[in-house]
Amino acid sequence: TGTASALMHLCGALICIIVPYLLGSINPAILISKTVYHEDIRDFGSGNAGTTNMLRTYGKKAAIATFALDLAKAAVAVILGKLIWESDGGALAGFFVVFGHMFPLYYRFRGGKGVTTIASTIILMNPLWGILAGVVGVGTIIVSGYLSVAAVVAMLFYTIATAFTLPFDCALISLFFTALQVLTHWSKLQGISTGTTHRASLSTKFWAKFGR
Numbered sequence: 001t002g003t004a005s006a007l008m009h010l011c012g013a014l015i016c017i018i019v020p021y022l023l024g025s026i027n028p029a030i031l032i033s034k035t036v037y038h039e040d041i042r043d044f045g046s047g048n049a050g051t052t053n054m055l056r057t058y059g060k061k062a063a064i065a066t067f068a069l070d071l072a073k074a075a076v077a078v079i080l081g082k083l084i085w086e087s088d089g090g091a092l093a094g095f096f097v098v099f100g101h102m103f104p105l106y107y108r109f110r111g112g113k114g115v116t117t118i119a120s121t122i123i124l125m126n127p128l129w130g131i132l133a134g135v136v137g138v139g140t141i142i143v144s145g146y147l148s149v150a151a152v153v154a155m156l157f158y159t160i161a162t163a164f165t166l167p168f169d170c171a172l173i174s175l176f177f178t179a180l181q182v183l184t185h186w187s188k189l190q191g192i193s194t195g196t197t198h199r200a201s202l203s204t205k206f207w208a209k210f211g212r
Contacts, residue, residue, distance in 0.1 A: 012084045012085050012089065013085070013092065015080075015084055016080075016081045016084055016085055016089045016092040016093045016096070017092060017093075017096050018096075019077070019080065019093075020077035020078075020080070020081065020092075020093040020094070020095075020096040020097035020100065021096040021097070021099060021100040021105070022100065022105065023073050023076065023077050023097055023100065024073060024074075024077065024096065024097035024098060024099065024100020024101040024102075024104070024117065025100040025101070025104035025105040025106050025107070025111075026073060026104075026106070027049050027101065027104055027106075027107060027111050027112060028065065028066045028069035028070055028073075029041045029049040029050055029051070029053070029054050029066045029070075029112060030042065030049050030104075030107055030111075032054070032058075032062055032065060032066060033054070033057075033058065033062075036058075036062070037058060037062075041053055041054060041057060041058075042110060044057045045057050046188075048112055048113055049107075049110075049111055049112040050066070050070075050112035050113055050114075050115060050116065051063050051066045051067040051070065051115075051116055052147060054066045066116075067116055070101070070112075070116035070117050070120070071116055071117075071119070071120040072120075073097060073101075073117070074094070074097050074098070074101075074116075074117040074118075074120035074121050074124075075120050075124060077093045077094065077096070077097035077121075078090045078093050078094045078097070078120070078121055078124040078125070079124070080093060081093025081094065082124075087125075087167055087169075087170060088167070088169055090124065090125060090170075091125065091167070091169050091170040091173045092169070092173075094121035094122075094124070094125060094173060095121075095173045095176065095177075097117060097121065098114045098117045098118050098121060098177065098180070101114050101117045102114045102180065102184065113151070113181070113184040113185065114177075114180065114181075114184065115147075115151050115181075118155065118177050118180075118181070119133075119134060121177075122155075122158055122174065122177070125166065125170055125174075126158075126162055126165070126166060126170075129158055129161045129162050129165075130158065132157075132158075132161070133154045133155065133157050133158035133161070134154065136153060136154050136157045137150045137151065137153065137154030138150070140153045140154065145199030146188070146192060146197060146199060147188075148185035148188035148189055148192075148197065149189070149192070151181050151185055152178070152181050152182055152185055152189070155174075155177055155178045155181045156178050158174060159171070159174040159175055159177070159178045162174060
């Protein structure tokens with residue numbers, strides 16, 4: 001019946017919202033820093049609970065573990081959404097796993113910038129353009145030396161590239177992701193003009209080897 005169908009859709013939507021948000025709220029950077037190092041990563045470096053700050057604070061092993069777990073939780077959320085509601089469910093789940101990562105329920109809504117979880121989400125939404133956006137991001141880091149610029153440029157590239165190829169809801173969520181990246185990196189973008197934002201080591205090593 002119509003009522004049963006509506007209830008099924010409502011249940012599907014709620015699962016695609018609630019489960020990914022709770023999953024996204026599990027922040028590997030915070031968990032690793034607290035359980036392994038008995039500290040809170042948000043009290044060090046940039047204050048961001050993400051891979052880059054883990055690398056700078058605790059080293060490669062902690063950063064790799066954080067990166068892998070952030071990728072995995074986004075992948076699980078998007079795949080779950082697709083199984084429930086196909087591309088619509090994947091897009092909805094992708095948005096809320098990222099939202100959970102950035103504003104986690106378990107950590108007083110103070111999470112990471114969502115770069116890795118967004119990367120995993122957009123690759124699963126559109127593998128070709130997602131990977132190309134990653135290439136653009138790495139290229140931007142090498143050329144500019146700024147991770148904040150790379151995150152915004154990569155997401156903007158993906159949004160524009162898929163504007164006419166993805167379903168409307170997926171394209172709209174990509175636009176939201178771009179806006180979130182601009183907002184969360186805004187202080188870093190402002191810091192570029194004042195010289196308070198540091199360049200990425202990847203850029204420094206590249207230009208040291210190949211020259212300007």
